[in-house]
Amino acid sequence: MTAAVRFSGVSRHYGDVRAVDDVDLSIAEGEFFAMLGPSGSGKTTCLRLIAGFEQPTAGEVSIFGESAHGVPPYRRHVNTVFQDYALFPHLNVIDNVSYGPMIAGTPKAERHRAAEDALEMVALPGYGSRKPSELSGGQRQRVALARALINRPRVLLLDEPLGALDLKLREQMQEELKALQRKLGITFVFVTHDQGEALSMADRVAVFNAGKIVQIGAPEDVYYRPEVPFVADFVGSSNVLPPHLVAKVTGQWRHGALRPEAVRLGDAGLGADGLHATVHSTAFLGAATRVSLDLEDLSMVALLPKGARIPQPGEQVHVSWAAEDLHMMEATE
Amino acid sequence: MSEHAIDPGRRGILPALSDLLWRNPRLVILLLLGPPALWLGIVYLGALFALLAQSFFSIDEFSGLIQYEFTLKTYRELFTPANFDIILRTVVMAASVTIAAAIVAFPIAYYAARYARGKWKALFYLGVMLPLWSSYLVKVYSWKLILAKEGILNWLFETLHLSWLLNAYLAIPVVGGNSLSVSATGTFLVFLYVWLPFMVLPIQAALERVPASMLEASGDLGATPGQTFRHVLLPLALPGVIAGSIFTFSLTLGDYIIPQIVGTSRRFIGQAVYAYQGTAGNIPLAAAFAVVPIVIMAIYLWAAKRMGAFDAL
Numbered sequence: 001m002t003a004a005v006r007f008s009g010v011s012r013h014y015g016d017v018r019a020v021d022d023v024d025l026s027i028a029e030g031e032f033f034a035m036l037g038p039s040g041s042g043k044t045t046c047l048r049l050i051a052g053f054e055q056p057t058a059g060e061v062s063i064f065g066e067s068a069h070g071v072p073p074y075r076r077h078v079n080t081v082f083q084d085y086a087l088f089p090h091l092n093v094i095d096n097v098s099y100g101p102m103i104a105g106t107p108k109a110e111r112h113r114a115a116e117d118a119l120e121m122v123a124l125p126g127y128g129s130r131k132p133s134e135l136s137g138g139q140r141q142r143v144a145l146a147r148a149l150i151n152r153p154r155v156l157l158l159d160e161p162l163g164a165l166d167l168k169l170r171e172q173m174q175e176e177l178k179a180l181q182r183k184l185g186i187t188f189v190f191v192t193h194d195q196g197e198a199l200s201m202a203d204r205v206a207v208f209n210a211g212k213i214v215q216i217g218a219p220e221d222v223y224y225r226p227e228v229p230f231v232a233d234f235v236g237s238s239n240v241l242p243p244h245l246v247a248k249v250t251g252q253w254r255h256g257a258l259r260p261e262a263v264r265l266g267d268a269g270l271g272a273d274g275l276h277a278t279v280h281s282t283a284f285l286g287a288a289t290r291v292s293l294d295l296e297d298l299s300m301v302a303l304l305p306k307g308a309r310i311p312q313p314g315e316q317v318h319v320s321w322a323a324e325d326l327h328m329m330e331a332t333e
Numbered sequence: 334m335s336e337h338a339i340d341p342g343r344r345g346i347l348p349a350l351s352d353l354l355w356r357n358p359r360l361v362i363l364l365l366l367g368p369p370a371l372w373l374g375i376v377y378l379g380a381l382f383a384l385l386a387q388s389f390f391s392i393d394e395f396s397g398l399i400q401y402e403f404t405l406k407t408y409r410e411l412f413t414p415a416n417f418d419i420i421l422r423t424v425v426m427a428a429s430v431t432i433a434a435a436i437v438a439f440p441i442a443y444y445a446a447r448y449a450r451g452k453w454k455a456l457f458y459l460g461v462m463l464p465l466w467s468s469y470l471v472k473v474y475s476w477k478l479i480l481a482k483e484g485i486l487n488w489l490f491e492t493l494h495l496s497w498l499l500n501a502y503l504a505i506p507v508v509g510g511n512s513l514s515v516s517a518t519g520t521f522l523v524f525l526y527v528w529l530p531f532m533v534l535p536i537q538a539a540l541e542r543v544p545a546s547m548l549e550a551s552g553d554l555g556a557t558p559g560q561t562f563r564h565v566l567l568p569l570a571l572p573g574v575i576a577g578s579i580f581t582f583s584l585t586l587g588d589y590i591i592p593q594i595v596g597t598s599r600r601f602i603g604q605a606v607y608a609y610q611g612t613a614g615n616i617p618l619a620a621a622f623a624v625v626p627i628v629i630m631a632i633y634l635w636a637a638k639r640m641g642a643f644d645a646l
Contacts (some may be wrong), residue, residue, distance in 0.1 A: 053549050073552040086550035090568045100554040103564070151554065
């Protein structure tokens, strides 16, 4: 099967800055694909390369097997939901949504009917006559989604679409987006810096760092089985243990990843040969309590369940974990 | 840490005044708007109404004295062929200058708003504003030299062996003449040059407010650059174009120096006003002529509003 989107050795440089650096990538048709990374890691540039707003400096982007080299955005059957929504302020909602069909020359009555259907799909029926400035952030987001979907794109690109929404609305939109994608079967490519969002929505996640993809896989893979310390830290918020610490416990000279909830804290008197840390601070999170620890010059985080004894700042504790919870990574990054 | 939670307040008139203004925001607005409102209200509007009143009087043809009685006779005089010709000529000139200025200004403004950064932006502002720093008369006279028969433009056409082209153009009635400096085309060129900054700056300000993602969204939805220009860029820039056209249109309607120095002997509204209130002493007719640009501008703004030019504001 041909990939919906394929990157072969794609780079995008701005002068000396390598925004995207030799990326290979293949996104399957109908997949919900997330590009995850900190800001400036190249994920948005990759999205813009698919949309056609940028041209690669080297390498090739192809969409459904066809080379996108030199193809302008208006000739690609790919639509984008912008981070700032980019709704046209001089047009009302119905004209915003039916902009694509209007450009394609669809008669007014027909395109307005299609726009009404699209608005219904995003749960905004009857909002057609309003101006974008009269809508809330969540409503604008839905209009932007309807406008991008009305052209029936082969690939839908979403650039941090939930970033400007408050937590509750964001969680609701996550579920709706996922349901919509399953219903329409369109390939979704989703850019985010929020690992929770990427893990909960995507079929596969590509983790970006410094213009490169450092790991690509199912959410469980990148969360439980990080291949490099960066992924362990960024995706799982895991504690990355340096090789000399790992060697002390297991005898292997490799980086280890230890999720905060797997850290066990015990009385300092226990196991004199084990690892000892000083409690730096504690924070009550509701379902759990986060304990920040200083282990030699390493900062560690432990997540203690409700009911566990919470040590006081400054207290000496014994640190341990179940052997199977320590995930071994590559020896070097 | 300070001793009190609330500062006891400093002594003196200025601190007391600051506290008073903070407690009464309306007083601030009054202070801000009061002086200019008085200036505008009494000096400017007063003068305008005095002028308007004059236009409803008439002049006695034998004695040359003003008859202070209400009449529309002076307005009727505006529609005599000779006078109406002046109005028509001025309006056509103002409209052509405005349209040409918009066409020339748009690409410059677009470049400045979208691409120019850092020192290029400074250079843009300098380039646009620089002509405004020098005297208006000096600029107009230098254009007379440029456009004259012995001028640099004629020389350029000769050097390029294109004199026949220039002569053929000058042979066209209405726009042509003996040389560019005594043709309507010359007047048009000087107007275009002198008022261009007033068109560039508002359009640039309007384009500056259009986010790049708006244009990308249009392209993303299938619009070619031409379609994006028509359906997104132009509607969003329109308030700027209208603001600029108010300047170029009204400035051309009222000017009386440029057509006197560069151009034909056929008069414009400004020259008519100048002549009637000066040497001819026909102040009512001069006032009636002066009302014409005001009425035309009012109609123009009303039409622009009807067309939705200010919807994107």
